[in-house]
Amino acid sequence: MNEHAQQKRDLFTPGHYGCPGCGATLAMQQTLSVLGEDTIVVMPAGCWSTLIGIYPYTCLTVPVISVAFGSTAAIAAGVKSGLSIQGNDHTTVLAWAGDGGTFDIGLQALSGAVERNDDILFICYDNEAYMNTGIQRSSATPAGVWTTTTPDSALKAQKKKNIVEIMAAHRIPYAATASIGAPEDLKGKLKKAKDIKGTRFIHLFASCPTGWRHASELSVEVARQAVKSRLFPLYEVFNGDFWQLSPMPDKVGVDTYLKYQGRFKKMLASDHQHFQKQVDDDWQRLLNKCGPPKDG
């Protein structure tokens, strides 16, 4: 454990511009603590590309390239290709994009990389909106949520896009969901993903106090509740076929999760039952696809 803390201090340094309680920074810390220093990070426009630091300074001490919004998977694939033609097959190329850069503008390049089975680890840190530009909706924003482009007068109608299903449809070797509220599960999945060749995708739930309107100290707790309520269940998909649940605490209702966050305030008042039913239905759909959960 001391070694773990030591290493994380080295790869991720303080002084960055992340909001107090930022879930995305926790996500990166937890990720780098497993992947280690033999990692190159490719990150597009988004919260991370601005919080990382102001030029010529940075808060990460692994190599990072800050790229154009829709290009993440393509640049990452190019980085990997460049390394491998020079004889380096061991460095992990980590594509690190937000939900906008994955689900929306980045989807085409991602699909291309996955179809070619390019050897990259693509992690989407999902804070469910375009947070960096001021909390606008993305296709990862859940239905019923307030954002600046889905204000109370026009809350988001569409359900959240299911990115893991899209990845699975490509027959990707490994895809998984993970959460900053379940760090041991995340670390296990990162270790597993690190050793697989081909494209690997992790959908990583990262709370956002600023955009979700919750208290900054609750970032981890909110992520935990998302898992417990099965709104963001933990599972893995192998080769696009075999779906397996990860161990999770017992299921609870969505109330606690919703009540922590101001972005659900209007929805909570009017449409709560419907929302719970949606969560339960989606959970059942997932159960229908899955094998039994692996032991701890």
Added chain:
Amino acid sequence: MKKVLMGTEAAALAAKLARVQVISAYPITPQTVIVENLADMIGGGELKANYMPVESEHSALASCIGASMTGARAFTASSSHGLAYMHEMLHYASGARVPVVMVNCNRALGPPWNLYCDHTDSLAQRDTGWIQYYCADAQDVLDTILIAYRVAERALLPIMINLDAFYLTHTSEVLDVPDQEKVDVFLPPYQPSTKLSVDDPKTFGNVCGTDLFSSIRYKRHCDTLSLEKLWDETSAEFQGHFDRLHPTVETYRTEDADACIIGIGTSTGAMRLAADRLREEGLRIGCIRLSMIRPFPRERFQRAIANVKHLIIIDRDVSFGSEGIVAQEVKAGLFEHRGDVKLTGFIAGVGGNDVSVETIVPLVRQAISGAGTAVEAGKTFWAEVLP
């Protein structure tokens, strides 16, 4: 060794001779021969490189940038809409200072769709910070790709080598193909001092405040300007190895010319024939070929027009609402230097209309006498339009 090759075949062969390591491209007419040939060379073991058949041109250039950032030599090719699709990444490549070399096949942009020669695609990208060279023939293609890698890797700027669609991409010519060993001497492997490396971790391209941004731009501008000289030095070196010169500006019979035709690309060959024919009729005509548009080769251009009285610019492109883009560049190149040169700008050859001797001669006559069939619109005279 002599070979008969199309321009696109020459480009593929040049990439192989340059020992490119990562090729990432998306097919688009008339570039397709390049990627097909390269795929074959890699599959057959002739070229040790990674081939990435990406899902769009935006990703093609992105992947090349990623590879180049690790220190690999990267290559791509595109045309027209593909180049337009890459636009964002063109800015990224030059801002990131990556020495990617790209072949662009100059083709018209739609709608309406048109597969044929037109220079608007690359000229519209002249502000992206890429070096732009326009080839006259297949030998030019092969040689300048090799020169381009050498220059790009020293200047850390990306270079676009342009080929006219079909006139150059799909026309076979006799070429002299240099030996691999000699190319290796001229073009050593790419070894950047700064790259994405876990041994020297840095962050590249994060948000920059107002304090340093101007200085970064200024430095890049200075480096781009000084590339003109670097190109000259490198092509002199190339000449030393291979006995062929590829200057940024070429002149033909300009010393005593009353008027000079000026243009870019393959039509400059027809321009020379037109000049000869007009001289037989008593008109003293010369030709200037601009091979490089960016950086604008100010010094050589000014020497080339030293005695010129009238410039006749033929653009295979247009900047709507203004005039031909080469005309704009020529005027900018002249502005402080010569205020007394007469300028006539023509738009001809867009969308694949031939710019042959038969096209050019009447335009020259019209420029000189004022009479002819090219239609005036703003500051431009358009050939080949309906009445």
Added chain:
Amino acid sequence: MQPKKVIQSIAELPTMPSTIGTMAWNETGDWRYLTPLITNKLAPCSQNCPAGIPIPSYLNALRDGSVQRSLALLLTHNPLPGLTGRLCYHPCQAKCIRKKIDQAISVQKIERFLADIGTEVKIEKSKTADKRAVVIGSGPLGLSCAFYLSSWGCRVVIMDPSNQAGGALLDLPPEKIEPQVLVNEINRLTLLADIKLETGAVIDFDAPGEPLAKADLVILDPTSLSEDFTAFSRAVAFDPFDDSIVTGDIIAVTLPKKLRPFKAPMIAHYIAVGRLVAQKTSDSLVRPSGQQDLRQPTPDLPRQAANVENIKVERFLGSGLAAKAEAKQEGTWDRERTLREAGRCLSCGTCNLCLQCISFCPDASVRLDERETSVVVDLEHCKGCGICAYECPRGVITMEEIST
């Protein structure tokens, strides 16, 4: 304040837009309006312990295998663990948070184990002052008082008029406390604290011999001497719970009503009172030189009570739990069984270096100190988000307004 390398000329500007240093110079601590305080707090068990023993502290040491360090921590508040480990009514166990999950920790059994094996522990002692105290009587209160006075730098002698040491403890039947155990406990106490114990002592205040004559203070132990003795000796009554300063050379400690007459299960109370007497009287007897004043709790021993609401039981469920509860056992436990039991302690209010605060800090602003023995906050960078406080499952971290 971290240095910041600044680019000052075009020549220094990297050609590729690459960074030259980290963001450490950016003091994001300025953003903060609440600051995390990481201080060990008294666990519910310790809050309920009459002697205020820092129970999780010594259980953590034991869990890590440091038996002697564990005993040393226990001895800071209880010098007779072999007695409490058999006689005490263990109110600590009644408040044990682990009860909410499976079974309370068998603290008493652990205490008993430590007492029975601990002989080589080193007690840190202040440099000896030139003051002397005599404790008359060797019951639990007197023994405790003597132990702490001596370890805090006073020269102490215990004089007991009886022929055997132990005071009221001697009246207990062997089923409650084996005579040999009592002897061993007292021997260890006097050995560790370097105290001379005279049994069969002649106490004559009118014609005091050594050491009474030279004593700066004499303390009469009510758990050993009869009330007659106390009255006869012209001692001044001293109520340790009263804040009055000690007056007089001879003081007779008076006990509150609930502790009279002597009740064996209240043994921890008597020990606590003895320690309290030592604290109250030490001002006049002990002059700490430039050395650390050992009367104050060491920095990592808690003073403030932990808030039970901050102890997040649900976080210990599932993979958060180390060992499982086992069936109880009679007598003294062996080392393995004891260590396993110590491992079940949730360490309420006491940092046990689980490092969740470090792993959940979004700003890498919580870290281990240089010796890697405690967790500290980087105040230059901490933004005060409060995640560390919220996530600490044992309530060690609280967010406070601290004006700068």
